[in-house]
Amino acid sequence: MRKLETIRSEVILEVLKKRGIDENYLEFMLNAKIEDIEDPFNLENVELAIDLIIKNISERKPILIHGDYDADGITSLALLYRALEKIYDKNKIIPYIPDRFKEGYGFSENSIKVAKESNSKLIITVDCGITGIKEVKKAIDENINVIITDHHEPLDTLPKASAIIHPKISPKYNFKHLTGVGVTFKLIMALFKKLNINTNKLLWDLDLVSIGTIADMGELTYENRILVKYGLIVLEKSKKAGIKAIKHISGIKEKVSPWHISFIIAPRINAAGRMSNPIRSFELLTSKSGKEALEISKILNELNIKRQYEERKIIESVDIQIREKLDNYVLVLSDWGWHEGVIGIVASKICEKFNRPTIIISKLGEFSKGSCRSIEGFHIQKALKELSYLLEDFGGHSMAAGFTIRTENIELFEREIEKIARRELKDYQLKKVFNYEAELKPSDINRQFVIDYAKLSPFGIGNEHFTFLHRNLKIISIEKYKRSLEIVFSNGKIKFKTKIFQPENDWLELKVGDIVDLIFKFTDNFISKEGFNIKALKFIK
Numbered sequence: 001m002r003k004l005e006t007i008r009s010e011v012i013l014e015v016l017k018k019r020g021i022d023e024n025y026l027e028f029m030l031n032a033k034i035e036d037i038e039d040p041f042n043l044e045n046v047e048l049a050i051d052l053i054i055k056n057i058s059e060r061k062p063i064l065i066h067g068d069y070d071a072d073g074i075t076s077l078a079l080l081y082r083a084l085e086k087i088y089d090k091n092k093i094i095p096y097i098p099d100r101f102k103e104g105y106g107f108s109e110n111s112i113k114v115a116k117e118s119n120s121k122l123i124i125t126v127d128c129g130i131t132g133i134k135e136v137k138k139a140i141d142e143n144i145n146v147i148i149t150d151h152h153e154p155l156d157t158l159p160k161a162s163a164i165i166h167p168k169i170s171p172k173y174n175f176k177h178l179t180g181v182g183v184t185f186k187l188i189m190a191l192f193k194k195l196n197i198n199t200n201k202l203l204w205d206l207d208l209v210s211i212g213t214i215a216d217m218g219e220l221t222y223e224n225r226i227l228v229k230y231g232l233i234v235l236e237k238s239k240k241a242g243i244k245a246i247k248h249i250s251g252i253k254e255k256v257s258p259w260h261i262s263f264i265i266a267p268r269i270n271a272a273g274r275m276s277n278p279i280r281s282f283e284l285l286t287s288k289s290g291k292e293a294l295e296i297s298k299i300l301n302e303l304n305i306k307r308q309y310e311e312r313k314i315i316e317s318v319d320i321q322i323r324e325k326l327d328n329y330v331l332v333l334s335d336w337g338w339h340e341g342v343i344g345i346v347a348s349k350i351c352e353k354f355n356r357p358t359i360i361i362s363k364l365g366e367f368s369k370g371s372c373r374s375i376e377g378f379h380i381q382k383a384l385k386e387l388s389y390l391l392e393d394f395g396g397h398s399m400a401a402g403f404t405i406r407t408e409n410i411e412l413f414e415r416e417i418e419k420i421a422r423r424e425l426k427d428y429q430l431k432k433v434f435n436y437e438a439e440l441k442p443s444d445i446n447r448q449f450v451i452d453y454a455k456l457s458p459f460g461i462g463n464e465h466f467t468f469l470h471r472n473l474k475i476i477s478i479e480k481y482k483r484s485l486e487i488v489f490s491n492g493k494i495k496f497k498t499k500i501f502q503p504e505n506d507w508l509e510l511k512v513g514d515i516v517d518l519i520f521k522f523t524d525n526f527i528s529k530e531g532f533n534i535k536a537l538k539f540i541k
């Protein structure tokens with residue numbers, strides 16, 4: 001029998017208890033293995049789907065695989081392509097990613113044209129399609145079968161596809177929070193099992209699953225926790241030319257953590273779809289050539305720099321609009337000339353900073369595009385659904401969504417969504433609070449603490465880093481940079497280093513020698529030679 005991991009650090013057990021994590025789930029967190037993921041055949045319609053795939057393969061028909069332009073959609077597509085390539089002629093697998101600017105999000109009608117031209121009789125969507133009622137009908141009219149695999153919120157009516165694979169419409173499937181790439185992974189697993197192919201081979205593609213899951217903000221609980229945990233190990237050792245190249249070009253030498261995915265890898269993969277053609281990122285993740293992969297990585301790096309520039313341009317110009325609207329529950333900000341490819345990231349930054357639902361609308365002409373990010377307690381996709389009479393189309397989840405709107409409707413939309421938010425949210429939910437989960441005392445900090453805390457990784461959504469209060473920390477150094485501050489605290493025994501981006505005035509007034517009580521979180525690479533790396537949230541002097 002295998003030895004079970006446990007947690008012995010008292011202060012860590014205290015926080016876990018507060019979070020409502022019982023013994024069973026803790027045991028799962030610490031000990032679950034890849035064998036413990038759910039049976040893919042519990043997904044509704046999966047048999048139908050794989051029979052159809054096998055039929056098309058045995059008839060030697062081309063298959064069009066339809067992805068999406070974000071990191072989840074691109075990793076999903078690369079994953080499916082890599083799997084099909086193992087069992088089928090790769091010239092017969094036709095990858096398709098819609099153009100964000102011309103076609104927008106979702107199952108694209110244009111893909112049906114491409115399928116027809118290539119004589120494909122089957123389209124498989126990944127990370128999209130659940131709202132593609134019209135498009136599926138069109139495909140059927142053209143005698144093309146459609147398999148939809150998706151994880152976005154289903155509407156009341158589902159498309160009449162040959163098979164829809166979606167955890168939320170699968171009563172037997174327990175875990176509802178797979179992202180697009182997770183659903184794709186399960187479809188492939190089922191397919192390989194059916195064909196009696198060893199599914200262990202597929203585990204080497206979990207690096208893609210971890211990238212898509214974290215980039216798409218999938219919660220890192222249950223099955224996602226296992227997929228990401230193993231995926232991070234694969235990322236470390238990945239033999240994929242594309243993964244090696246992107247790590248090389250962005251200078252990642254250390255252990256890869258969720259932070260690296262969120263802030264380094266995924267932004268580069270996303271940059272292609274935001275600023276240019278997303279197919280480049282797909283090519284990167286399916287490339288067999290180190291030279292080609294390095295060239296693509298360089299291009300992605302440049303596109304990422306361009307993306308940062310466009311983003312900063314909006315953030316700097318939007319400041320006055322925000323100040324005028326700070327009494328609102330929802331921040332609806334709109335203007336001409338905002339780059340459509342970056343409005344989602346801008347929305348998430350502003351949402352995070354002001355702690356309220358944020359909608360950024362880029363006015364384009366007769367129609368405009370909006371991107372939304374929300375906070376706990378306000379289901380943004382449901383709010384859009386309520387206002388669908390004002391929208392041309394919309395889709396998404398509780399915390400993030402997107403839509404197209406007639407430019408003349410923006411004002412009315414802003415008034416109406418504000419009303420919904422005032423009905424759904426209470427005033428206090430808009431206030432940023434820095435509650436800590438436990439007080440960390442110098443006596444709590446020892447080897448056991450460090451070992452136990454690391455066992456709980458990967459941290460992220462659904463498994464947040466712990467928030468601690470540490471009293472009487474002395475500031476031993478302060479470095480000022482253009483956009484950030486670096487402060488090192490000490491409790492006499494160990495040092496705590498933090499970076500503060502765009503620090504508010506109170507932080508700038510701190511001096512070396514000051515003694516403060518500090519509320520902070522640990523960071524992904526929380527341990528270093530000098531001590532702990534933390535994210536300081538608030539101090540009390």
Ligand SMILES: [Mn+2]
Nearest residue numbers: 072127180216
């Ligand atoms: Mn997705």
